[in-house]
Amino acid sequence: MDNIHKSNNKKICWWQSRRDDVLMALAIFLLLTGYSFSAQAIESKALSMSMNQVESGRLLFKSTQTKSAQANNNPIKYYPATLLSEDVDIVVSGLIVTARLKQQFKNDTNDWLEAIYAFPLPENSALYLMEMKIGERVITGEIKEKNQAKRIYQQAKKAGKKASLVEQHRPNLFTNNIANIPPGETVEIILEYNQVIDYQQGAFELRFPLTTTPRYFPGQKISGQEIAIDTSTGWALPTDQVPDAHLISPLTIPSASMAKSSHKVRLSAEINAGFPVVAINSISHAIVVQSEERRNQNTYKVSLKEGEAAMDRDFVLAWEAQTGASPKAALFTETWKGEQYSLLMVMPPQQLSGDMTLPREQVFVIDTSGSMGGESIRQARTALDKALNSLKPSDRFNVIEFNSTTHSLYSSSVPANSRNINHALNYVRSLNADGGTEMASALHAALSGNVYPGYLRQVVFITDGSVGNESALFKQIEQELGESRLFTIGIGSAPNSYFMKKAAEMGRGSFTYISDLNEVERKLEGLFKKLSAPVLSDLSLSAGLDSENEPFESYPSLAGDLYLGEPVIQVIKHKAQEGEQNKQTENLKLTANSIGLHHSNTPLWEQAINIAGAKQAKGIATFWGRQKIESLMDAQNLGTTNTEQVRQQVLDVALKHHLVSPYTSLVAVEKIISRPVESILRKDAVPQLLPKGSSSRMAHFPQTATSSRLYVLLGLICYMISIGMLYQHRSTASFKELCDD
Amino acid sequence: MIKVWMLLLIMGSVLLGSGSYIQVKAIAAQWMLERAWENTLERHSLNASSPQKPWPWADTWPVAKLKLGTSNEMIVLDGVSGNALAFGPGRMHGAGQVEDGLVVMAGHRDTHFSSLKALVLGDEISIQNEEGAWTAYRVSDISIVDTNTHMIDMSVGDLEQAQLMLVTCYPFDAIQVGGPMRYVVTAEVI
Numbered sequence: 033m034d035n036i037h038k039s040n041n042k043k044i045c046w047w048q049s050r051r052d053d054v055l056m057a058l059a060i061f062l063l064l065t066g067y068s069f070s071a072q073a074i075e076s077k078a079l080s081m082s083m084n085q086v087e088s089g090r091l092l093f094k095s096t097q098t099k100s101a102q103a104n105n106n107p108i109k110y111y112p113a114t115l116l117s118e119d120v121d122i123v124v125s126g127l128i129v130t131a132r133l134k135q136q137f138k139n140d141t142n143d144w145l146e147a148i149y150a151f152p153l154p155e156n157s158a159l160y161l162m163e164m165k166i167g168e169r170v171i172t173g174e175i176k177e178k179n180q181a182k183r184i185y186q187q188a189k190k191a192g193k194k195a196s197l198v199e200q201h202r203p204n205l206f207t208n209n210i211a212n213i214p215p216g217e218t219v220e221i222i223l224e225y226n227q228v229i230d231y232q233q234g235a236f237e238l239r240f241p242l243t244t245t246p247r248y249f250p251g252q253k254i255s256g257q258e259i260a261i262d263t264s265t266g267w268a269l270p271t272d273q274v275p276d277a278h279l280i281s282p283l284t285i286p287s288a289s290m291a292k293s294s295h296k297v298r299l300s301a302e303i304n305a306g307f308p309v310v311a312i313n314s315i316s317h318a319i320v321v322q323s324e325e326r327r328n329q330n331t332y333k334v335s336l337k338e339g340e341a342a343m344d345r346d347f348v349l350a351w352e353a354q355t356g357a358s359p360k361a362a363l364f365t366e367t368w369k370g371e372q373y374s375l376l377m378v379m380p381p382q383q384l385s386g387d388m389t390l391p392r393e394q395v396f397v398i399d400t401s402g403s404m405g406g407e408s409i410r411q412a413r414t415a416l417d418k419a420l421n422s423l424k425p426s427d428r429f430n431v432i433e434f435n436s437t438t439h440s441l442y443s444s445s446v447p448a449n450s451r452n453i454n455h456a457l458n459y460v461r462s463l464n465a466d467g468g469t470e471m472a473s474a475l476h477a478a479l480s481g482n483v484y485p486g487y488l489r490q491v492v493f494i495t496d497g498s499v500g501n502e503s504a505l506f507k508q509i510e511q512e513l514g515e516s517r518l519f520t521i522g523i524g525s526a527p528n529s530y531f532m533k534k535a536a537e538m539g540r541g542s543f544t545y546i547s548d549l550n551e552v553e554r555k556l557e558g559l560f561k562k563l564s565a566p567v568l569s570d571l572s573l574s575a576g577l578d579s580e581n582e583p584f585e586s587y588p589s590l591a592g593d594l595y596l597g598e599p600v601i602q603v604i605k606h607k608a609q610e611g612e613q614n615k616q617t618e619n620l621k622l623t624a625n626s627i628g629l630h631h632s633n634t635p636l637w638e639q640a641i642n643i644a645g646a647k648q649a650k651g652i653a654t655f656w657g658r659q660k661i662e663s664l665m666d667a668q669n670l671g672t673t674n675t676e677q678v679r680q681q682v683l684d685v686a687l688k689h690h691l692v693s694p695y696t697s698l699v700a701v702e703k704i705i706s707r708p709v710e711s712i713l714r715k716d717a718v719p720q721l722l723p724k725g726s727s728s729r730m731a732h733f734p735q736t737a738t739s740s741r742l743y744v745l746l747g748l749i750c751y752m753i754s755i756g757m758l759y760q761h762r763s764t765a766s767f768k769e770l771c772d773d
Numbered sequence: 774m775i776k777v778w779m780l781l782l783i784m785g786s787v788l789l790g791s792g793s794y795i796q797v798k799a800i801a802a803q804w805m806l807e808r809a810w811e812n813t814l815e816r817h818s819l820n821a822s823s824p825q826k827p828w829p830w831a832d833t834w835p836v837a838k839l840k841l842g843t844s845n846e847m848i849v850l851d852g853v854s855g856n857a858l859a860f861g862p863g864r865m866h867g868a869g870q871v872e873d874g875l876v877v878m879a880g881h882r883d884t885h886f887s888s889l890k891a892l893v894l895g896d897e898i899s900i901q902n903e904e905g906a907w908t909a910y911r912v913s914d915i916s917i918v919d920t921n922t923h924m925i926d927m928s929v930g931d932l933e934q935a936q937l938m939l940v941t942c943y944p945f946d947a948i949q950v951g952g953p954m955r956y957v958v959t960a961e962v963i
Contacts, residue, residue: 436851464854466852466853466854467852734853734858734863734865734879734940735855735858735942735950735951736858736879736880736881736882736886736940736941736942736955737881737882737883737942737947737950737951737952738795738859738881738883738884738950739791739792739795739950740791740792740793740794740795740796740883740884741792741883741948742792742948742949742950743788743789743791743792743795744788744789744792744793745792745948746785746788747784747785747786747787747788747789747790747792748785748789749785750781750782750784750785750788751781751782751785751789753781754778754779754781754782754785757777757778757781758778761775761778
């Protein structure tokens with residue numbers, strides 16, 4: 033009897049000792065189930081609502097489909113009046129890229145249409161050819177002064193003739209107007225441009241833009257003016273700082289919402305590098321590469337794996353020279369209209385003497401405006417994270433964030449010790465994208481103030497550059513730069529690389545483009561190498577005879593700094609030699625009088641170039657014209673020259689070289705009249721696709737609930753359990769006495 | 774044993790505390806904002822339009838005063854970030870001005886904008902701008918939308934009438950945060 037009692041007692045004691053654990057597990061279990069149960073209930077309730085009650089309001093992007101389609105979670109569709117498709121054929125020959133693009137505009141309505149399409153091109157492209165193809169007929173566009181071209185187009189449009197007008201609004205943004213597209217028919221516009229390939233640190237990169245990130249337009253809206261502003265082409269109204277905002281703000285439609293038959297591109301590229309090429313790849317698209325041997329030279333043909341792609345991101349193609357085969361210097365020449373033009377590329381040696389690195393003061397500026405929303409802000413945060421982790425303890429740093437307002441993490445730069453860096457890392461991780469892009473105040477915060485003594489200030493600016501007031505910002509950089517250097521990092525599927533390249537040029541730094549989260553590390557490594565290596569400056573190109581009267585005219589200006597891994601590119605027009613037949617310009621000499629901190633009156637580095645060894649190439653004269661226009665426009669943007677004088681000079685060059693410029697446009701008119709007088713002409717602004725991964729004018733709904741109810745509910749559950757336990761504790765107290773004996 | 778009991782009690786108190794803190798903050802902030810708003814109006818009458826921050830470290834400021842039907846007035850802040858919405862409803866960036874175009878305001882369903890559910894078609898909503906002028910709107914549409922398939926078209930610039938859109942989370946009595954549904958009240962200027 034006693035034994036039985038004892039064994040019972042043991043069991044009870046075991047229960048007693050485990051009870052705490054069991055109750056604890058029970059309490060946690062209750063908490064978790066309570067939460068997930070309530071969450072589930074709400075979710076199912078919300079879903080059933082979406083099936084029956086969901087409706088789109090007038091301002092919401094309205095579906096033209098039935099409600100049942102919405103219930104299937106189909107994205108809402110946008111049905112454009114003009115269906116757009118594009119064929120792009122790119123040929124890379126040596127250093128020159130020539131691209132031929134065919135834009136097809138199909139009128140999908142029963143009315144006559146005028147289509148207006150704002151489209152991007154690479155920021156250094158020289159656009160020299162436009163053809164309008166109607167059926168089998170081809171009408172070649174002519175270059176005219178901008179206003180004259182517009183008048184020709186307007187008259188043709190009024191008369192009912194098919195016509196096309198291509199205008200430049202920014203070096204990387206153009207519009208194409210196509211008048212009198214008959215109902216159901218297609219008009220094709222063929223454009224051709226060339227540019228010099230981007231070559232840095234042994235890698236080549238070709239970027240073909242297919243859409244733009246909507247820009248931000250600072251300033252006061254211009255309204256109530258007497259001049260009628262046609263805002264049918266853009267969502268933005270002109271402002272005092274960006275008077276052409278309505279022309280460069282096409283509506284952007286998310287790719288998923290666009291009708292499947294529109295905004296598709298077919299793309300092919302051919303690479304004839306002139307040396308063995310490896311690692312041809314595209315970070316933006318799936319591609320197929322075929323190699324062919326022609327005259328002992330390999331030619332590579334690249335096409336899209338899927339055949340066609342949505343026009344919602346830039347096409348990026350990269351390749352490298354085989355180890356040891358990367359070009360160190362190249363010279364191409366062309367004779368055009370009896371004049372001689374040359375293109376020179378020199379890659380300075382990658383190891384330079386005079387490596388005396390100063391400690392650096394790095395100021396990181398991150399754009400957290402609305403256009404950076406989505407994928408872009410994640411890329412930017414990752415990039416900044418990497419950059420902060422790469423600082424040396426001897427460096428100083430600061431982080432500046434800007435959208436509508438600017439906020440500096442520290443009032444002035446601080447030592448890069450682990451405490452400060454951790455603080456900055458936490459700050460960066462908390463950044464979100466919202467608001468405007470008031471870039472001027474951020475630039476001012478980064479560039480103003482004195483450089484910390486004994487330090488080299490490098491401003492690293494991370495942005496998508498989606499601003500409309502580019503030239504005002506260039507001017508500001510020029511004025512405020514002082515001893516600082518500005519490095520820009522372009523982020524997103526379709527950043528404004530014109531702005532960022534030029535800003536870096538004005539800021540005597542360099543531009544790095546990151547299009548994908550996976551690229552952040554590799555691209556930044558290249559940038560950090562540049563940031564820490566000595567630079568070449570005080571560069572000059574001469575024939576070595578008479579420094580006042582060089583027998584050539586070359587662009588771009590060599591005033592900036594040359595960073596490690598960057599080549600010198602010069603496009604040269606040789607002046608005709610009068611009388612004397614001696615070959616004065618047989619040899620050119622490229623020199624640098626400064627390396628890092630060493631300055632000298634005699635060249636510290638030089639390279640001689642023998643012109644006789646140049647290879648023949650096409651398109652150099654065109655590219656020279658384009659570079660001359662750019663350098664004239666730069667001077668005008670900075671306000672250092674007379675506007676009317678520059679206009680005349682640009683006109684002369686552009687008309688001679690058949691180039692689209694700020695003052696010239698291409699216009700083509702068909703002779704026959706297509707549209708009957710009584711038919712009305714409808715205007716249709718062709719939208720662009722929203723860059724992949726970004727969020728913009730089509731704003732997302734904000735998050736509008738707090739966790740207060742959840743907290744209160746969980747708190748109450750905790751209370752209930754603890755009260756329950758207290759009660760149980762009391763009622764089981766008698767068991768304890770049994771254990772005690 | 775007593776430890777577990779105490780732990781749960783403390784946990785419960787913390788949770789209850791943080792839950793009610795959100796509510797208290799939402800109410801208390803509006804008092805502070807009221808003062809900042811009066812300063813803003815006063816500043817405007819003096820033609821000095823610098824934003825008046827309600828407290829020195831605030832990253833937002835009042836931009837309008839909103840009156841829903843017969844319920845209380847509240848101060849609307851700049852932006853719709855979580856920081857701003859904790860203190861009051863926010864006005865979305867990129868939308869238009871009060872007098873013309875589209876104005877979008879968002880608020881938390883369980884604090885400031887809980888009163889949206891009481892609105893019916895035809896109710897009057899008024900907004901006071903920084904210059905002190907009131908604009909009256911009338912509710913023209915109330916809908917529930919799924920944010921997975923809908924976005925706000927902020928680019929509508931050629932509206933026949935100025936519009937106001939008030940957005941909050943739906944359902945009102947849900948406990949979970951981050952659901953996809955929104956309750957959208959659209960009102961047209963009278």
